[in-house]
Amino acid sequence: xxxxxxxxxxxxxxxxxxxxxxxxxxxxxxxxxxxxxxxxxxxxxxxxxxxxxxxxxxxxxxxxxxxxxxxxxxxxxxxxxxxxxxxxxxxxxxxxxxxxxxxxxxxxxxxxxxxxxxxxxxxxxxxxxxxxxxxxxxxxxxxxxxxxxxxxxxxxxxxxxxxxxxxxxx
Numbered sequence: 756x757x758x759x760x761x762x763x764x765x766x767x768x769x770x771x772x773x774x775x776x777x778x779x780x781x782x783x784x785x786x787x788x789x790x791x792x793x794x795x796x797x798x799x800x801x802x803x804x805x806x807x808x809x810x811x812x813x814x815x816x817x818x819x820x821x822x823x824x825x826x827x828x829x830x831x832x833x834x835x836x837x838x839x840x841x842x843x844x845x846x847x848x849x850x851x852x853x854x855x856x857x858x859x860x861x862x863x864x865x866x867x868x869x870x871x872x873x874x875x876x877x878x879x880x881x882x883x884x885x886x887x888x889x890x891x892x893x894x895x896x897x898x899x900x901x902x903x904x905x906x907x908x909x910x911x912x913x914x915x916x917x918x919x920x921x922x923x924x925x
Contacts, residue, residue, distance in 0.1 A: 793916060802907055807902050816896050820886045828881050835870050835877070842867045 842863045 793919065797912065797916065800905070800912060804902075804905055805908065807898065811895070811898050811902065814891060818888065818891050818895060821884055821891065825881065825884050825888065828884065830875055832874060832877050832881065835874055839867055839870050839874070842870070842924060844870060 846860060846863050846867070
């Protein structure tokens with residue numbers, strides 16, 4: 756072993772290897788430390804994208820629920836209007852024989868009034884649901900635009916990351 760330690764070329768070779776290992780360790784530390792903020796920003800971007808996707812799914816579900824409610828209310832309104840017009844026709848027929856059917860006419864009037872109130876209430880609810888649906892559609896469009904912007908940012912960021920990674924390799 757003393758022979759190797761006395762040989763200057765062997766010592767220079769050992770020192771060159773140590774220097775090369777030090778340089779490699781230094782460069783790898785430098786590369787990993789400078790990419791850490793980029794990686795953290797990419798992770799935050801992924802989290803934001805995932806939360807936007809969840810919000811989009813929730814809004815879509817709410818929109819579908821509201822649409823189904825509007826369809827049900829529209830069918831109910833149609834059937835109630837048919838019932839009201841049937842009651843009004845029945846009222847006209849009963850009026851001709853008023854003395855015998857006076858009790859039934861009173862009942863039909865009460866039901867017609869009740870259904871008219873119900874129609875008014877359902878019309879109000881339908882209008883509120885339509886307004887809410889329009890708001891949700893607006894929110895959905897806004898979120899789609901925001902998602903497109905995030906996707907563009909993500910694409911640009913990925914391109915920047917690729918160019919950054921390519922620059923480090925050179």
